[in-house]
Amino acid sequence: MDLGVLPLRAIAFQGLFLLIAIALEAVILHQRLSLDIRTSVRYSTSMNLFSTFLGWMIFFITQPLLPEDLRIQLISFFFFEKFFPNIWANSIAPSVVLLTLLVFLGVVFVELQGLNQLERLLGKQVQEEDSVIKNRVPQRFQRLQGHSFLFKRNDRTYTILLANSISFSFILFVLFVRWADNYFFPR
């Protein structure tokens, strides 16, 4: 076995993104659900690790089943951070955008289910609403709450959606910084 090439950067990036997501989502959980800091960090850790693990499982199962033309795109991106000009070349960018959106929705769904199951496992009553401690929510977020028309105030679906929007946005921002660094200061 030749261990000259190791996916250490992937591991480092995933570790970084997990830390970002756990920290940001813990803050949101703490602010919007009646959880103390320690509990919200633990919940956030469980949710994020769970969704990451499910994501890996899906990746490992689907990767060998992909059609060869699509699989070579994945491999090309993995090793060279470039897509490969074949029949998928034109549709790869929209596919990635669509896939990211699906991943986001999937993560929100999985984390919501994960949170419910976690509370069940820990023997806590699942609190649906009215659980927020009002004065913990800063002024600027209260304004945001009032505008949410699809969701009840303090709804945990909305909380998870908000938490993931923030963490995904921040991770995208980090990826953008990395891209800009490569683009403007090529090695």
Add this chain to the structure above:
Amino acid sequence: MLDLIQNLIPFGISWIVIVVAIAALGGLGYFAFNVLAIQKFLGEVSKLLGELFKILLPKKWDSAKTLIWLSIFSWAMSIGVRPILQAAIAFMGWIFLIAGVHWVMHEEKTLKNLLTVASVFLGPWITGWLICYFLFATPNQIPPIAFVVWPPLSAVIAGLPKFIGSDGTYQTPIWKLPGAGDRQYLVNLTLLNLILSCWIQLTFTTQDWLAEYPSFRTDDLSNSAFVVTTQANADLKSRGIDILNRAEAQLKANLQGQSWSQVERWLLDFQGNLEQLAITVLDDLPAARENNYWAIEGRILAGEYNVQLFATWQGPAADPAGYYYAKTCQISQVVPADIAGKSAAAASTVPAVGNAKVECGPVEGPEKGQPETKSAIN
């Protein structure tokens, strides 16, 4: 004294005898000192051995060290018996070793402190690794599954004590449901180890991909956001070099020793014949998915006759322009000068005078971009 010696032996030599006697006395003293030193050394060794035995030998029979000694005993017993018996004894030996190592890490407080990093006791991961090795390793290799199963199995070992309570009346271990805090800890412990397992699997997936596309290894992977090249492998050559060497052999098989008119006919339909040659060469390559992305191309250079062969990489590469390798072969008629001055054995490898011989240069490249395949003639 001197008189006595002088009586016994002639004068002159007696002094030598005295000198020798003094030297002998000195030697004896030195020896005595040495004996003392050796004695002291041996004393130290025996003290060390005593302490070592105190560490190695169990103080009571129900001890982790008993188990480890049992495993060593099993190993000793398994030497030189029939294979089936050996397997059975080795099996027991492993059980003793795993249980013993797991126990000794809890029994010896110094060892336990040594293995505790940031209040996390790493012992279960050592036991877990021993179990994985025992379950999956073969004499030749450790399969990937052993590495992938390792973290979750260790998490189970680390978590199990939380499920064991104590019976109030009899002080015997009983099954218990962990408290809410412990359950949260167990969930995160399990999930974290599953993620570690995924990372290990990703390492193996990377290996699989590199086995399918071995020439990636010779390309520049520094742009990747996923992998790092930890050691450059100078022995690894791009498959393009192999392909061109095989193409050279195939070209020689086609043309070497042929009559000149046959060669000219072959060159007349150069592209068609090259396609045939490419199919033969690519079919013979060791199987890998990347073979689909190699193309053999060629052109006829000016002059009589210089053929340039290219192995072009048409798959993913660090440089989107791609790259190619080139090899130039000269096809010429054998002239009498080729055979002149050669031994009969050497001359027999050269085709008859007037027939074709093929001489190829080394593989050049990798060159950036795509090769120029337009022939100078035709």
